[in-house]
Amino acid sequence: MNAITSMMSIFQTHGLEFLKATVITVQLTAVSLLIAMAIGLVFAFFKVSNVFILEKLADIYVFLVRGMPLIVQLMFLYYGISSVFVLTDFTAGAIALGIHSGAYIAEIFRGAIQSIDRGQMEAARSLGMPYTLSMRRIILPQAFKRAIPALGNQFIIGLKDSSLVAYIAVTELFNRALSAQAENYMPFETYFVVGIYYLILVLIFTVIFNKIEGRLDTSKRSRRKGGKPFDQGKTVIQSV
Amino acid sequence: MIKVKQLSKAFNGLQVLKNISIEIDQSEVVVLIGASGSGKSTLLRCLNFLELKDSGEIEIKGQAIDVNRTNLNKVREDMGMVFQHFNLFPHMTVLANVIEAPVHIKKKRKQEAIDQAMGILQKVGLVDKAHDYPEQLSGGQKQRVAIARALAMEPAVMLFDEPTSALDPELVGEVLETMKGLAREGMTMVIVTHEMGFAREVADRVIMLADGKIIEEGHPTEFFTHPKEERTRRFLQQVL
Ligand SMILES: Nc1ncnc2c1ncn2[C@@H]1O[C@H](COP(=O)(O)OP(=O)(O)OP(=O)(O)O)[C@@H](O)[C@H]1O
Ligand SMILES: [Mg+2]
Numbered sequence: 418m419n420a421i422t423s424m425m426s427i428f429q430t431h432g433l434e435f436l437k438a439t440v441i442t443v444q445l446t447a448v449s450l451l452i453a454m455a456i457g458l459v460f461a462f463f464k465v466s467n468v469f470i471l472e473k474l475a476d477i478y479v480f481l482v483r484g485m486p487l488i489v490q491l492m493f494l495y496y497g498i499s500s501v502f503v504l505t506d507f508t509a510g511a512i513a514l515g516i517h518s519g520a521y522i523a524e525i526f527r528g529a530i531q532s533i534d535r536g537q538m539e540a541a542r543s544l545g546m547p548y549t550l551s552m553r554r555i556i557l558p559q560a561f562k563r564a565i566p567a568l569g570n571q572f573i574i575g576l577k578d579s580s581l582v583a584y585i586a587v588t589e590l591f592n593r594a595l596s597a598q599a600e601n602y603m604p605f606e607t608y609f610v611v612g613i614y615y616l617i618l619v620l621i622f623t624v625i626f627n628k629i630e631g632r633l634d635t636s637k638r639s640r641r642k643g644g645k646p647f648d649q650g651k652t653v654i655q656s657v
Numbered sequence: 658m659i660k661v662k663q664l665s666k667a668f669n670g671l672q673v674l675k676n677i678s679i680e681i682d683q684s685e686v687v688v689l690i691g692a693s694g695s696g697k698s699t700l701l702r703c704l705n706f707l708e709l710k711d712s713g714e715i716e717i718k719g720q721a722i723d724v725n726r727t728n729l730n731k732v733r734e735d736m737g738m739v740f741q742h743f744n745l746f747p748h749m750t751v752l753a754n755v756i757e758a759p760v761h762i763k764k765k766r767k768q769e770a771i772d773q774a775m776g777i778l779q780k781v782g783l784v785d786k787a788h789d790y791p792e793q794l795s796g797g798q799k800q801r802v803a804i805a806r807a808l809a810m811e812p813a814v815m816l817f818d819e820p821t822s823a824l825d826p827e828l829v830g831e832v833l834e835t836m837k838g839l840a841r842e843g844m845t846m847v848i849v850t851h852e853m854g855f856a857r858e859v860a861d862r863v864i865m866l867a868d869g870k871i872i873e874e875g876h877p878t879e880f881f882t883h884p885k886e887e888r889t890r891r892f893l894q895q896v897l
Contacts, residue, residue, distance in 0.1 A: 539707055540744035544758035544810055545734030554761065558748050582739075 423606040431597050431610070438593040439614055443510055445589055452515025453575065457522025459605045461562060462528045462552075475523065482520035488581050490517055495585045510582035518575045525571060529564035563632050569626040572608075573619055590614055658683045658814060658845050659704065664713035668698055674697045676871040677713070681814075681876045684843040688856040688877075691866035692892060697849040700866065701816050704847065705736035718813060734762065737807030741819040743799040745791040751778070751802050752787040755809045763810070770809075781835050797828030801835050808839075815839065817848040851896050857881055865889045 460478055463471035481492065494513035498504060504512075533556050541551035583592035590611060598607035659681040666674040673696045680685055689697045702708040703715070706722070706729045715722050722732060746754050755774040759765045765773070778784045781801040791799055800820055807815060817836065821829040833855050840846060840859050850856060856863055857877045864874040865886070873886045884890045 534742075534744070536740060536742055537746065540738075540746070540806075542730075543705055543707060543733055543736070543738035544807070545730045545762050546758060547730050550761060554757065555746055555770035563665065577693070 420606055420609075423603050424610055426498075427597070427601065427603065427606055430601075431593070432609075434593055435611065435614055438450050438588060438590040439618065441507075442576070442579055442589040443618070445507065445514070445579045445582065446572075447577065447585065448508075448511040449514035450518060450572055450575050452512060453518035453522050456515060456519030457526050460519065460523035461526030461530060464523065465530050479520045482517055483626065487517055487578055488584070491581055491585065495582075505589045506585055510579075510585055510587045513585075514575065514579055514582065515637050517578070518571060521574075522568065523566045525564050526560065529560035529567075532563055533559050539576075551637075556601060565630050565633065567604060569630070571627070575620060576618060576622065577615065604649070623637075658685070658718060659847075660669075660714070660716035661704075662714040662716075664703060665711050665714065665778055666696075666703060666708060673869050674703070675682045677869070677871060679864065679871070681845065684845055685861045686840045686844075686846045686848065686859055688860040688863045689847065689849045689858070690851070690853075690863060690864060690892070690896075695866040696869040697866055698818050699704065701738075701818050701847060701849055704814075704816060705738055706734050707738075708890075730762075734758075734810050735813045736887065737812035737815045737835075738808060738834055739800070739803050739807055739817045739820045741822050743791075743803045743823075745794075745799055745802055745806070747791050750788050750790055751783065751794070754791070754802060755806050758806070759809050774809055777808050778802075780838070781805045782831075795825045795828060797831045800824065800832045804832075804835055804839075814847065817846065817850065819849050819851070821850065821852060853881065853893070865892065867892075869871070 426651070458509035460475040466472065491513050494516060495506075495509050497508075498509045498512055502509075517655075526562070537555055537559065538551055541555045546554070579589060580591035583589060583595055594607055594611040598604040601607065660675055661679045664674055664677040665672070676756070677700060677824070679687075689700065691697050699708055703710050706724070708887055709724055717732060717735065720727070722729075746757065746896050749757065751861065752771065752774055755777065756765075756767070756770040759770040759773065760767055775784060775787065778787055781804055783801055785800060786794060786798060786802070792803065794802065804815075804820075820836070821832050824832065829852070833852060836846070836848070836855075846862075848856075860877045862874060863877050863880040865880075865884075866886075867888050872885065873889045878888075881893065884893060
């Protein structure tokens with residue numbers, strides 16, 4: 418039997434099972450990224466707070482997450498979380514993944530917030546807007562928009578990293594691949610098929626993300642409305 | 658309206674303002690001039706507490722401002738500020754820029770804020786741009802929107818920091834005209850500018866700063882025709 422026909426037969430026997438596992442992978446990714454966004458936003462605020470303790474706290478968090486392999490953190494957090502709380506493997510896995518991605522997302526948000534021209538905060542404050550209102554109404558909407566490409570990237574990484582929770586018994590896509598190849602003794606073909614599942618997922622995600630990005634682009638918005646951006650040289654100065 | 662006594666301010670060891678004292682009356686138009694780095698912007702920014710003084714006293718509308726006790730946001734509502742680089746909120750339309758602070762700080766009803774904003778936009782000649790985004794405007798239009806945004810808070814004083822310095826020469830006039838209109842209506846204004854013709858025509862008083870000190874002040878006719886200080890003379894020769 419050549420590789421192609423084995424892959425076809427793997428697809429026939431496991432295709433539906435893989436699809437169900439893909440749904441779990443998507444759910445896992447979605448939940449973990451929601452957690453990561455919340456954590457990331459909080460720690461990004463810590464980092465730009467100018468409050469020494471908060472800044473240090475955020476630094477330590479980022480250092481710990483960046484300094485260890487994900488699989489080590491995952492095992493550590495999984496056993497840590499499940500020894501304190503009674504949680505399903507799915508929930509524990511999602512939280513662990515979220516804590517991991519959160520550090521990277523915190524860095525993305527911090528960079529985006531700091532990239533917004535200081536004049537924006539000053540203009541808001543000069544109108545009498547308090548700090549938090551200025552952040553919420555003026556800085557964050559612009560920072561979010563600027564963070565989107567990097568966030569998209571991080572989401573894709575999060576999607577792929579979710580495969581590691583296979584080792585803590587969550588029956589997501591990679592977990593199913595592990596058991597399928599143990600049954601059929603065709604690891605190469607099995608992983609190849611599962612790889613295609615991941616590729617398609619990432620492809621769908623990328624298309625959706627590009628749509629969102631396009632919609633949030635103000636210059637495109639004004640072009641749609643028929644106006645043409647005036648002297649763009651000046652707006653560059655303003656955004657530096 | 659504003660009383661400044663013995664105001665001093667340093668940035669990491671560099672003494673930028675040295676014992677500045679000024680009194681500005683209601684409806685007075687004061688023009689601040691001086692070489693680059695003389696402390697004009699810093700003085701202006703101390704007046705609305707975007708920079709905090711090191712020592713000295715600032716009294717606004719008869720109230721001495723204690724940074725630890727007074728609500729600075731309330732004080733800033735009274736001190737409209739216009740920046741060299743406009744600092745419009747790029748993610749909002751012109752109208753949204755103007756109603757942002759009235760709606761969120763003064764808690765005006767939206768319709769009321771819109772009606773008021775349209776009135777102000779009418780005054781600065783930009784009603785037809787209300788639904789455009791800042792990037793669709795010329796520099797002069799942007800600066801007029803910035804003025805409208807500040808006016809919407811119904812401030813007691815307007816501070817201008819080189820409002821025409823970032824503009825193409827042919828766009829300077831429209832902004833100066835708008836400012837002249839405000840002066841005629843009796844707005845109290847403190848203006849940093851290099852537009853000496855404007856100062857001569859509109860100012861009630863011209864103040865010359867050098868190395869963080871007031872070295873000369875006077876009525877514009879007197880000030881421009883018979884400057885007393887050698888440094889003032891040299892400076893005027895350079896800019897005229
Ligand atoms: N936030 C700051 N941190 C450190 N130094 C500052 C800060 N703001 C201003 N300075 C310094 O204070 C001095 C006065 O600055 P300021 O901006 O008040 O001058 P200016 O008269 O407005 O000059 P210009 O005409 O160039 O705008 C300058 O030497 C400047 O480098
Ligand atoms: Mg300046």
